[in-house]
Amino acid sequence: MILHCEVPLAIQTQLQRVRKVLLVRLRSLGDAVLMTPVPKAFKAWRASTYLSVLIEEPFAAIFRYHPDVDEVISIPRSCSPVERFRWIAYVRRKRFDLVFNMHSGSTAGLFTVLSGAPLRVAYASARYAAACNVRIPKSGTLWNTERVHTVEHQLSPLRFLGIPVPREIRLEVGLAAPAQQRVQDQMEALAIHPGQFILMHPFATLFTKEWELSRFAELSRRLCEIYRVPVVAAAGASERERLRRLASMAYGVIITLPPLSLEELTAWIDRCGLYIGNDSGPTHLAAARKKKLVVLWGSSDFSVWHPWATEYQVLRANLPCMPCPGYRCYRFDTPRCIESISVDHVLRAVERLRPFN
DSSP, X not given: OXXXXXXXXXHHHHHHTOOEEEEEOOSOHHHHHHTTHHHHHHHHHOTTOEEEEXXXXXXXXXXXXXXXOSEEEEEOSSOOHHHHHHHHHHHHHHOOSEEEEOSOSHHHHHHHHTTOOSEEEEETTSTTGGGSSEEEOOHHHHHTSSSOOHHHHHHHHHHHHTOOOOSSOOOOOXXXXXXHHHHHHHHHHHTOOTTSSEEEEOOOSSGGGOOOHHHHHHHHHHHHHHHOOOEEEOOOGGGHHHHHHHHHHTTTOEEEOOOOOHHHHHXXXXXXXXXXXXXXXXXXXXXXXXXXXXXXXXXSOHHHHSOOSSOEEEEOOOOTTOSOOOSSOXXXXXXXXXXXXXXXXXXXXXXXXXXXX
16 A cells, blocks of 8 residues: 655645756766656656756766656766856756755755755755755655665655656666767677677676676686677776776686767667676666666665666575675675675576577
């Protein structure tokens, strides 16, 4: 049973007048991907709504090609206080009727509170929530469960306000035509065919969520022997040296890609026959593109972050200390959660997915 909350009549009246909406979701690739059902729900509720997303530039591509987003306001990842208030002034000039703080941090809170919108919505636990006139209770009370997936958590403000949430909730990440062409050219140069390669993204934001590079290397060698398809590895610019080290460990079996834009990474993911990675933003991208996934799970909370609405195999330990914040291993000398996964475990998971049949 879902808890239905009474929204004050004054708020309901204002909601009926809403024509321009801003969603504030500053950062994190995974969070941005998992927020993509929100614009679709808004447009299904009121097609005439002009919907904008405020997000930092590295993640803006997630919404630039979203069919239900009318405008992406992309800001630099690092802003001086003066620059920040210039962007706040820009938001005020847009005269939004409704602003949602989907991020909950202090910068997102400032944008929301100073937006000038008549309706300002934030989670009750968010920074500066007291200055908003709609505060969302814990998501679990709205979904009648203790552990709420991040997709559902980000839909909670809509549910609280009585905006219908689709029964079938889908992620929505579009493809950019120029990036698709660049990736097609790269694939042709490497003699790689769509659907006939494995894409790996071997990194994550925390070391407690990263499988060992040596195991990725061994896995790559064995996958090539079994499936006779190329193994391609992608990573961000900051991981170039580690990517080269991985290729060296795999004795040249792995094809490593140069640093990719977010649009190009999405296009590479879209063309692969199988994706293998840790719990990371690119893994959620792969889920959004409905790829078959094998995910190596470490310290994070599976119930909150598992791949959404795609065919996947997750390999994870069953330790009493899981989940944990993941900034260090709080129980052992090294993170046994991710270390307990063997190459054979992954190979059996791949076999269960039957990716190239």
